[in-house]
Amino acid sequence: MQRIAPDRPHPLFDTAATRRLEASTAAALAPHTLMQRAGQATARLALALAPHARTFWFACGGGNNGGDGLEAALLLHRGGHPVVVTWLGTPETAPADARQSWQRAQEAGVPFAAEPPSLGPQDLCVDALLGIGLRADPRPRKPDARLLQWLARMHACAAPTLCVDLPSGLVAESGQYIPGLAPAHPGATAARHTLSLLTLKPGLFTGQGRDAAGSVWFDDLGVPASTETPCAWLAGPPAPAVRAHASHKGSYGDVAVIGGEGLQARGMGMTGAALLAASAALHAGAGRVMVALLDAGALPALPQQPEVMLRRWDALALDHATVVCGCGGGAAVAAVLPDVLQQSARLVLDADALNAVAADPHLQHLLRERGRQGRPTVLTPHPLEAARLLAGTTAAVQADRLAAARTLAGQYGCTVLLKGSGSVIAAPGRTPLINPTGNARLATGGTGDVLAGLVGARLAAEPAQADAAFAAAGRACWEHGAAADRWPAGRSLTAGALAHSLNAG
Numbered sequence: 478m479q480r481i482a483p484d485r486p487h488p489l490f491d492t493a494a495t496r497r498l499e500a501s502t503a504a505a506l507a508p509h510t511l512m513q514r515a516g517q518a519t520a521r522l523a524l525a526l527a528p529h530a531r532t533f534w535f536a537c538g539g540g541n542n543g544g545d546g547l548e549a550a551l552l553l554h555r556g557g558h559p560v561v562v563t564w565l566g567t568p569e570t571a572p573a574d575a576r577q578s579w580q581r582a583q584e585a586g587v588p589f590a591a592e593p594p595s596l597g598p599q600d601l602c603v604d605a606l607l608g609i610g611l612r613a614d615p616r617p618r619k620p621d622a623r624l625l626q627w628l629a630r631m632h633a634c635a636a637p638t639l640c641v642d643l644p645s646g647l648v649a650e651s652g653q654y655i656p657g658l659a660p661a662h663p664g665a666t667a668a669r670h671t672l673s674l675l676t677l678k679p680g681l682f683t684g685q686g687r688d689a690a691g692s693v694w695f696d697d698l699g700v701p702a703s704t705e706t707p708c709a710w711l712a713g714p715p716a717p718a719v720r721a722h723a724s725h726k727g728s729y730g731d732v733a734v735i736g737g738e739g740l741q742a743r744g745m746g747m748t749g750a751a752l753l754a755a756s757a758a759l760h761a762g763a764g765r766v767m768v769a770l771l772d773a774g775a776l777p778a779l780p781q782q783p784e785v786m787l788r789r790w791d792a793l794a795l796d797h798a799t800v801v802c803g804c805g806g807g808a809a810v811a812a813v814l815p816d817v818l819q820q821s822a823r824l825v826l827d828a829d830a831l832n833a834v835a836a837d838p839h840l841q842h843l844l845r846e847r848g849r850q851g852r853p854t855v856l857t858p859h860p861l862e863a864a865r866l867l868a869g870t871t872a873a874v875q876a877d878r879l880a881a882a883r884t885l886a887g888q889y890g891c892t893v894l895l896k897g898s899g900s901v902i903a904a905p906g907r908t909p910l911i912n913p914t915g916n917a918r919l920a921t922g923g924t925g926d927v928l929a930g931l932v933g934a935r936l937a938a939e940p941a942q943a944d945a946a947f948a949a950a951g952r953a954c955w956e957h958g959a960a961a962d963r964w965p966a967g968r969s970l971t972a973g974a975l976a977h978s979l980n981a982g
Contacts, residue, residue, distance in 0.1 A: 478518060481677070481693040483913035483959070484714065488707035490676035492609050492649045499675060502700045511698060512541065512574045515674050516548020518696040519603065519641055522672050523549060524558070526639060527601035532559050532594050534636075536627045538606040538645075539566030544575030545641050545674070546605025547582045554587045561594045562587055565606065565621055593627055596636040598667065604631060604638055607645040609678065611655055620657065632660040637668035643678060644671060644689040650708075651877045652684030652899065659685070670694060676702050679709045682911045683878050683899025709879055712902070712910040714959070715952040718938070726764035730937025733798040734758065734930065735790050735817065736829070737770040738807030750805025750828065750926045755785045756976040757930030758801065761956075763937050769793055772809035795820035799937035803830025804926040811837065818843040823853040823936050823945070827929040831858050835865035841889075848890015848905075853936060853946040855892045856885065857929050863895055879909055892946040894932065896925060900954050904947040912951075915958025923972025928957045931979060 481487060490498075503511050523533060535550040537543035543566055554560045568576055582589075596602065606624060628645060631638050643649055646658025669691025671681060675698050681690045720729075737751030748770055759766045759782065769790035790813055793800075800821040803810055806829035814833055817824065818840065824847070826834065834840045847854050858866060860874045863881055867874065867888070874881040874895075882895040882903035892904040902910040935956075936949035960978050964970050 478522065478672075478694060478696040481695055481711070483712075483955070486713035487677055487695075487711040488702065489679040489682070489709040489711055489911065490702060490705055491679065491708040494702075494705040494708065495609060495649075495676045495678070498700065498702055498705055501704070509574055509577055511675075512544050512578060513548055514698040515545040515641070516552060516578070518674065518698065519545055519549035519605075519639070519672055520552040522670070522694055523553065523601055523603055523639055524556075526637065526670060527599065530559070530600045532561055532596055532600045533603060534594050534596060534600070535560065535562045535603045536593065536606055536631065537562060537564045537566070538608070538624070539564070539571055539575070540608060540610065541572055541575050542605050542608025542610075542641055544572070544578040546603055547575065547578040547587075549603065549605075549641075550587050551578070551582045551585050554582075554585060560587060562589045563591070563593055563623075563627060564589060565624060593630050596634055598635045600636040602631045602634055602636050602638040603641065604645050605641040608642045609649045611643075611646070611648055625657070628658065629661065635667055637670065640669065640671040640690065642672065642674045643680070644669070647680055647686060647689050649678040649680045650879065652680035652682065652686030652689075653876055654685055654689070668692075672696060674698060675700060676705075677711065679879060679911060682711055682913060683901060684875060684897070687898050707908060709901075709909045709911055712912050712951055712955055715955055729762055729764035731765045731767065731794075731798040732758040732763040732930070732933045732937050733767045733769065733788070733793045733795070733800050734804065734933070735769045735771065735793070735800060735802040735813060736804040736806040736810060737768070738772050738805060738809045738829075747805030747807055750923065752782075752785075753923045753926040753972050753976055754801050754804040754827075754930030754933070756782060756973065757927040757979055758934040759784055760976055760979040761931050761934035762980070763934040767793060767798075771806060771813065796822050799823040799825070799933050801825045801827065801929050801933040803827040803833075804929055806830055806833075811840075814840050815843060818847060821852075825855045825857060825929055825933045825936060827857045827925065828862070831856060831862045832865060835862070844889050844891070851943065853939075854889075855894060855932055855936065855946045855950045856889065857894045857896065857925070857932060857950075858885075859896045859925065863893075879903075879911075882909060892950050894928075894950045894954055896928070900958075902947065902951045902954060904944070907944070907947055910951050912954045912958055914955050915961050918961045918964055918970040919958070921970065921972065924957075924975060927972050927976045927979075928953065930976070931957055
């Protein structure tokens, strides 16, 4: 058993792959073996998390996830630990393995109750209600009233919760709750832990999954998943970059930031967004950084950052630069996008550039043409911008973030970095990445501009190869989140300070 940390890559598997692995393994083992192994793993972690618990409450569903919980409860009860089980199943309707676990628990005298016990902070709830079988259904069945009551009790309880395989109500692939099963007050619960069994599921690391799962633990139950192909990878830290002593600024590329609409057009200046992207590229080690501000957004100088060079956008050598376009670009960015899309050697499109592309079929054609030519391009949308590009809704994007990123990457033939909790990096022909770093401190204005500038710096330094954009996006996303994870406690994270904290590594 291991606790999952962002220290190395981990393969992630969807429900279909997990089911195939489970079936092939069960066929090769003695009956009931996998469920007993799952119960042993759950019991070990439960005891490690709450060694002094006065009560272990096992909330068990009527399926095999409930059977895993029953096995764990049996083991703790045999060890002399105080256990209370509430069970949604019946001997007549439970699957064969779960029915056998119920029978074993009955024979061992495990205490069953009709209602959950009262728990304190030192106790432990074990959520073994639903598991991986849940699917988003446009016509969902009404859940058992007891299940809703028990989930509400767990979410409001002072005791920590250990979820067996998945937090109940969470969809394994998407990391989204089924309507009606989400906590009434997300973030107001006690500590949460999830023990993922047999495989790691992508939904634990993106969307609502990170909050729902809490600390993620993994036990493969002695079964390597080498026969299955991952649907995604949880990204690991990038290899350290080594700068040769005999290098120079040209070795690390030019980054040109185009954006920052001035006050003239709409009475709202957004030059700060472009300057944040430039600052990020500068501190991340780009060889040279230039800024072209749009629509009378020009500045005479940047006294705080004299290293950043100001240019008119039409004076930039787009064909020799890595262009970061759109940060604070407003309505003015649409006019420059045809040239940017056709001429830029390498390109990062963010914010208003993405909105302009979504609204203009000609710009969409030019972006697809870049993809057909294999020119390195990264899109960095948040969910609403992704929804506009896909002509859909934010809810649809969030309902399956992996699928949305893959679809967008395929539609335009480029790398997509779909931002959010568990950012997704997708590209044609590549297994997507889910980024494990970052936290809620990043939920402040300008941090997305910093990410765009960091992607630009990493793309500028990448060797000229087919996967340069994918590699740069994955590296930058991991580093951006890791910078927030290292942030000192009690110190406010602002986008400007975040940009200054980056390094050329």
